[in-house]
Structure formats: C-alpha cells, structure tokens
Amino acid sequence: MPVLVHASDLHFGKPFSPEAAEAFLEALSSISPDLVVLSGDFTQRAKVREYRQARAFLEGLASWPLVVTPGNHDVPLYRVWERLRAPLGHYRRYISEALDSVTRLEEVTVVALNSTDPYGAIVNGRLTDRQLAWAAARFREAPMGHLRVLVTHHNLMPAPDFGPYQVMPGHTRILEALAGMEVDLVLGGHLHRGWVATSRQVFPGGAALRRIVLAYAGTATSFRGRAAEAGANSFNEVRVTPGQVEITRHLRSRQGGDFRPECTVAFPRLPHGGTVGGGG
Secondary structure (H helix, E strand, O other): OOEEEEEOOOOEOOOEOHHHHHHHHHHHHHHOOOEEEEOOOOEOOOOHHHHHHHHHHHHOOOOOOEEEOOOHHHOOOOOHHHHHHOOOHHHHHHOOOOOOEEEEEOOEEEEEOOOOOOOOOOOOOOOOHHHHHHHHHHHHOOOOOOEEEEEOOOOOOOOOOOOOOOOOOOHHHHHHHHHHOOOOEEEEOOOOOOEEEEHHHOOOOOOOOOOOEEEEOOOOOEOOOOHHHOOOEEEEEEEEOOOEEEEEEEEEEOOEEEEEEEEEEEEEOOOOOOOOOOOO
C-alpha cells in the first residue's frame, strides 16, 4: 500500500538547519516512501540564492516522485515591484513551473493548489473558486477507490495552541467545497507546528458533511518551530491501507539528533460515490 512523506517549511536562508536537513534525508531513506509531498515555504525571503539552495536539495530527492506547492515565503514580501509583477517567478524557475498540479499513484490521487496571495491575504493565503472547480474536475477523474488528497500551504483550521485568526480566509466555505468533492485528506504547513484534526472540529456536530482529515506538518529543516514544536522539527508519514489512513508524526527534538516517530493516529477510510458520514 502507498506510503507518503509530507514535509513543509524548509526555509532555505538564515533559518535553515543543515543538521535537520541531513536528519530528514536519513529518515526518508529509512521510510522509502512512494511519494514525497513538500507543502511550501522553500525559502525564507524568495531570494535567488535561497532558491538555488532549495533546487540543489530537491535534486537530492530524485529517488522519489515529488509533489510541491508554494508558500507565502516563496513570494518576495519587501521587494514590492517584483511581488506585483512576477510574485512566483523564481519559484517557477527553480522549483516547479506548475502552480496547481495533479499526481496519481497506486490508490491515491493528490491535487496540489497554490494558496499564496501576493496581492491580498499575503500571510494567510487564499483559494479561488476557479481553483476549487479545477480541483473538483481532477478528483472526478480519479479512479474508483482512490484516496483523494489535497495539498495547500496554508491551514484550513487553527492549531490547538494558536489563535483562530491563523487560518485561511473563507476556510469554512472551502471545507464545504472539499466535502462535496469527497476529499479524504488535506496536507499543509505554514504554522511551523504539526497536528492532526478533522473537519468535524471546524463544523461541530456537522454530521451532514463528509469528514475530512487535516494533517499539518511543522518545519522540517529550519530553526523556526513554534508553539509545542518551538525549536524542533517535524514531518508526517502517511500510510494508506484499504481500510484506513495512518498518520505518524516524526519529531526531531530541540536537542537535535534524528527524527523519531512521536505519535500515530488512524482514521477509517470513507466510501466515495455520494456517501457521507463516518468516523469522527
């Protein structure tokens, strides 16, 4: 059954930790996933030298298929003219030309959407109706029985130890749309703190909506871990079986060393084809 490694917020630049990056590569080799998902913030200030470092790192991941999506730090913040004219120009040159993408492997369809908003919600991001319609079309094309996974950089619900303002604008509308697409799992980052929850925590008592698992990764390779992961690093390992999705958070402590499995949560897979409800 497919195994995905989901990491986020590499932050090449001043916050980047070569030691954490080495530990992450060792963990990847040990897990040997079928797919690596990197959900944005490859750089700290969207500078060319940072993008070149990120590109070299990605070339070291050539053993595995990659899914990537940009984050708000991949857009120049203070170079306003560049942000207005070509906000993701360096990203498209060094990381990926595609900003929205679909990837299929055995049992899994992964749709990645660019949630950066260089002109408006720079910090908390956005998804447009056009992007959601494009994602819906890609999920309709998914083979029967595929797990449906959406990847964005920005989070659709607040972390347990962050304020509720730290969430993508229109997040409830987006989650309702994703439930209609029968999305099973959302992967993201942004807050530099890993946690796993479900859409039922955004819609308390909303049994009429399909349950969606939301899995967020901390920062895999920088010193910018926050809240419960202050100074630490984390990534997620996702194992897909016919009956469930199992998510294990791997943590590298403030004292350094290797990534180690910290906790595992499992969710039953829900059927597709208009059926809603299921586990919490």
